[in-house]
Amino acid sequence: MERLSSRILALYSTLDAKDVCPWVNRVIRQSPELDHVWLSGQTFSVLWRLMVRLSEGHRFTKLVFTHERLYDIDLMPDSSDRPDDGDEPVESVDEKVAEIRERRETRLGVVDRVGIIDERLSELRDLYAPFHAISQMRFPSPVGRGGHDFYDNGRVTNRSESFRDHRAHLLFVVRIYQQLLESTEESTWYSVTEAMGLPGQFHRIVGAPVSIRFQEPGLSQEVFDRWVGSTFTAQGNRFRLWGNPIRLGPTKVHVYGVDRHLWRPLFLEITAKGCTAIVPKETCGNTVHRLVTNIQRYVDPGCEAYIGERPYEDIVQESAKDIPYDVRS
Secondary structure, eight states: OEEOSSSOEEOOOOSOHHHHHHHHHHHHHHOTTOOOOOOOHHHHHHHHHHHHHHSOTTSEEEEEEEEEEEEEEEEOTTOOOOOOOSSSOTTOOOTTSOOOEEEEEEEEEEEEEHHHHHHHHHHHHHHOGGGGOEEEEEEEOTTSSEEEEEETTSOEEEEESOHHHHHHHHHHHHHHHHHHHHHHHHHHEEEEEEOTTOTTTOEEEEOOOEEEEOSSSOOOHHHHHHHHHHHHHOTTOTTOEEEOOEEEETTEEEEEEEETTTTEEEEEEEETTEEEEEEETTOOTHHHHHHHHHHHHHTOTTOEEEETTEEHHHHHHHHHTTOOOOTTO
16 A cells, blocks of 8 residues: 555555455445545546547557446336445346346447547547546556556556556556645635635635536436435445435425535535535535546536536646656656
């Protein structure tokens, strides 16, 4: 185990992923002090553009696109929803239960040369929204064969011939994420402060809301209810949130909630067309990145996120611009 920054540590293991990942997920889920590093499809889009600029076009890379329409399920009349435990896919049911579930699900892996994928990616996204939902990306190794696979939950797999090169890429992405955390918190933390020069007389509100706008038409009543119900009632839900939704309409709720990571407050307004979050001071910026990542993966792959009026991708891009790519050192 290595401390990479004041807030991020890495656990290195030579065990198979199928052995170590469930254990890591369980430890994180049971400890409010810990959380994953969350790389949304929008963050991966920025990392992809960086990688294209820094890598040679003839090198091979890998992109995986994953979108599970987790809450949009066709159920047989006699079936009922099972809680979302955060580990098993929603279709996993006891063999004794006769149940048929159908839902949209996309998992596409592409291995090709960097230049070829870059030429086609924009066109593919225009044709099919799940191509926005990158869940895995490989940085080609500049010192040999293979590369380094980064996943949306912070897992990294070394598929190169050099551990030193692997750790250098890990540090490169961690430095970007550390800067992104700080920028997010600086922009979103909501508080009331006294106006300068007029103490005790006037106050001003600081902090910008996080808004996520769905690209597809609004969620149906059934999908909306299933998403809200799972997110705020299932103990191990993927969003790691808790709260008591207040109904303001058929497809509109307000939530005075808490993030199970650090148990900090979070205020949400969720509708069929998007989500708005107010993040009070001292709430971890990871809350924002987890929300964006999971909405893109499980609700709407083409969603657009903003912090105030600024696109989320712009903030990721700004966080990455001064981070040196010195992986050969």
